[in-house]
Amino acid sequence: MKATAEESQSLVLIVDDDPFIRLILRNCLEREGYQIAEAENGIEAINLFEQLHPHIVLLDAIMPDMDGFECCTQLELLDCNKHTPVLMITGLNDQETVDRAFAVGAIDFVTKPIHWPVLRQRVKRLIQQSQLQRELEAKNLELLRLVTIDGLTQVANRRRFEEYFYQVWQRLKREQRPLSLILCDVDFFKLYNDTYGHRVGDRCLQKIAQAFQDIIKRPGDLVARYGGEEFAVILPNTDTKGATHVADIICHAVRALAIPHQNSQVGSYVTISVGFTTEIPQPDSNLEEIIAAADRALYEAKAAGRDRFVQNILLPKSKNSR
Template sequence: MNHKSAESSLILVVDDETFIRMQLRMCLEREGYRVVEAENGRQALSIYSQTHPDIVLLDALMPDVDGFECCEQLQTIPEGRYTPVLMITGLEDQVSVDHAFEVGAADYVTKPIHWAVLRQRVRRLIQQAQLQKELEIANRELQRLVAIDGLTQVANRRRFDEYLEQEWRRMAREQQPLSLLVCDLDYFKPYNDTYGHQAGDRCLQQVAQAIGNTVRRPADLVARYGGEEFAVILPNTDAVGAVQVAEAVCGAVRALRIPHRTSRSDCHVTLSVGIASMTPVPHSSPSHLLANADVALYQAKASGRDRFVLHVSDPKTPEAPSPIFPAIS
């Protein structure tokens, strides 16, 4: 570890003997570390929560809360699982060593302390913890990238499929409605032919952003369904709520005023939207919901585009709204 990273590392030293704490502080500060101290396990837990050190040097044998119990309790603090604990013990028997690792210690040194060994183990554990944090950050970013459509920066088809299945199961358990919008840009092929593929990409980006800015609940998901199609998953949303979202989405896209002189329905880019809403039953799949939304989208396009249609499975059911075909002016 270089001197700069050593200076940025904070070490919590926990020991009930003042002289041992003083020795540890002097040794560690010579290496460029910052040090905070605790004289018992209970105090250590309080100081840990306030300072979030990079490593804990923990005496095993202390009155009241000993090092083993303190280490175990550290693992219950969210950040504590990622902070290495170096146990300092006068016990070298196999049972004590095994116990130290069982409660979450990353390593141990024995008393009397061999200072060269301590220095190397502290350095190695801090480096490993830093690498682990960097790896987790990189993995989170990778997971985000795997779930995002590169062009439009909304969820991709893979994430859409996963989330629809997840929310379908959740709504089945809770017996709440799940709604789906499938949105298609009207006359997008002529748009690409007229304005070029770069303009087409910019159009998709603007539309995705407009939909995303309209659909703002944390549980809702906007995804690029494929090509010029987008989909919106609306958990805990009935047909009436889904119609309101569809109306807002169509309005947001029209408000962009993206010129489209080859459109047969308007001189600007517009959307056709199919809406489906169901309360899932256990041990079923969302394929029927998808099929209904696709049928509604087909009806919207066949009826002149620039509109949304709500699919109704059983028009005789009193709760089921009638299909809606509003031309948006």
Template structure:
């Protein structure tokens, strides 16, 4: 959806097969400070609309080839067409024509001969309503964003993590493709908080979140704060080798922050442990399966010295084994 522009800069697309009517509309609207574009038929209007993305369309109902009713119907199918107000201009005043104008998506209509003061007021009102609607929708989008974002770290929150994990689990089950999950835990974070204070702890989590995000490049991959000092990375369509490669890159990125942590038993700087799991979901199964698997791998990473990652591998012939992918600085 296009951004709101000041009313005086609004672009109005005039669509009428009569040059004289188009000229009258153009002069009248330009006197009010609006910018204008013109089309002489419905097909040309659709092409110009996609090119210029006008703020409002003044559309003649009766035109040869593609009339205003059909043009309006097709406008509604375009990406931004359903959001752009259409004011129908018609010489028809019968109830059927008026009803049809609204049915195909017009917001309002005026009749010919055009009463210019009425037209100006209706155009002004439609633009104001359109801009108000844009602001409300932008506010709603921001509200939706805020309820899915962790306030401290600005990555996805636990709620968004669970929604997205469930969504991708179902999608991968349908497509029979792998879903990978990385669970990360900041090593000895309680000791860090106790030593350096909660403000430093918050800053540490913010930097860790940014380091994790810097390693994740695909739009479909989601980084989330799983809880406390735990983070998660959801990786649709990712096989085990790709997931463990990314987990190692994340561990390295956090280590390279070089945040001093002298009370850590894993290193002299802040590090993370990571558990990696990959599964091709079975239809009608629960996404909690991959969370449990990644959590088991994370536990194994902690048991083998932290500051690295372990990968959970599920085999049909044996219950489970862990692939040691532990990397530490000397």
């Protein structure tokens, strides 16, 4: 049975120092519909692997300079080799050789002289298994995304916020680096929903979340929907000056959206209140303290008239306070 249309697009990298063996392998596999690339030694194989990203490697065990075992070991170290099977071709069938082949990362092996029907079936099976593994990983990543992303705003959800905040907290506690947390609340959002309806309210939250995403772009930062109309921003390795700058920008960005809010008590457009704090996590502190400090700052921003940001400075604990 020939390869399916999908499998026919699969690229097989043949690695053998014997040109005659490479020719026979090429002819055999091309008849099955596979695309072929060839390398005559281990070094060339590694270079071609990085360039072409083949779907499977047929690797001769015994070659000069770099043998198949060393080549397989090197291929295993490449980031792009996550799901690429290596089928070792060896003239030896002793226990030590077989164990060594699997130890260096080969998925399977065939012995010389090659039994061609066996080779064809093993190549087909290994490519299918590799494709299924890739598909499964992609589905698992999508499931992980679904359970950590807020369905409405497409930013991180509360669960992801709590998980990530704990990870960052622990890391920065070890590194003794600053961590800033910003909490935001859409001003008079209940009145907004009462005035325009919940669907329009949903679109309002989506626009605000997108504005945050457009601003918060560092790989380590995180924007999350903290609840209802509340958002949180985690800023690792960010001092007070940096957090103040971000708080100012996001307040301005929401104003710049110019989303009409005729019943707002601070103007005619949607605004946000922001509270934030910065701390270098200490061995005797906990992450609940920084959340509570940011929440108090948010409350102060609301009490002071909304449409503004307020910082709450966490004072170091005294030795006698424990």
